[in-house]
Amino acid sequence: MAVRAITFDFWCTLFRDAEKDERQQLRVEAVHEATGAPHGTIHAALDAVWQEFSRHHLEEQRTLRPEDAVHLAAQELGVTLGPAARRRLADVFATAIVRHSPVPIDGALEAVRRAAETVPIALISDTGVSPGRSLKRLMDRHGFTPHFTALIFSDEVGVSKPQPRMFEAAAEALQVSPGDLFHIGDLEPTDIAGAHAVGAKAALFTGENGTYRESTAADYVFAHWDDFVERLSGMV
16 A cells, blocks of 8 residues: 555664663652651562563553552552652652653654654554653654654553554554554564554664564664655655
8 A cells, every 4th residue: 555654663763762770860869858767668569560570561551640650669669658649659750750850862853843744644652651741842842743643652652662553543643554554663563563463664763772684584684763854754
């Protein structure tokens, strides 16, 4: 089928991570203030929480929320938190990424702008402890949001890639069929496999994550966003 819309992944596609340790420390300090637990113990507890987030994502293909992170951390630490403390920690967990932020990958904004001049575009992003509303603030900050017709986040949809619902939600927002999409992302099991499962075309972006470069089933591979811009007219 013809490509009638383009969708982009967020992590390692439009944005590269930065200040990860600073985000972790901000959360550790907030938990320490709320519970009095030693910093080292909190670090270990949060590591266990992130592992559980990853398990849910990989095995159950759904996204936990900041509130879940707080609940799991309290369990790991063996403490009971009141409602106000839980809300305060959930807010810190959710917004730490706004204070200590990832940064746009070189050429990503121009690629998004050029794509949006050609066809409607959407974001299809899995989230973690940083929810979609926080990622949207980063996109607002760096000028991405005005180009997008829709922003699809797994914590808002209820499942994560490669579940078809993520791609179907984007297609519905763009008023096309799922098979009309052209999705670009860095992960073979979620981005490429998920797009192909709904009949869409897919491109692997390797500029930040080259893990799947030699084994991908993607229709295209882009190492730099300049590659995408140069080939855009021939793909759409």
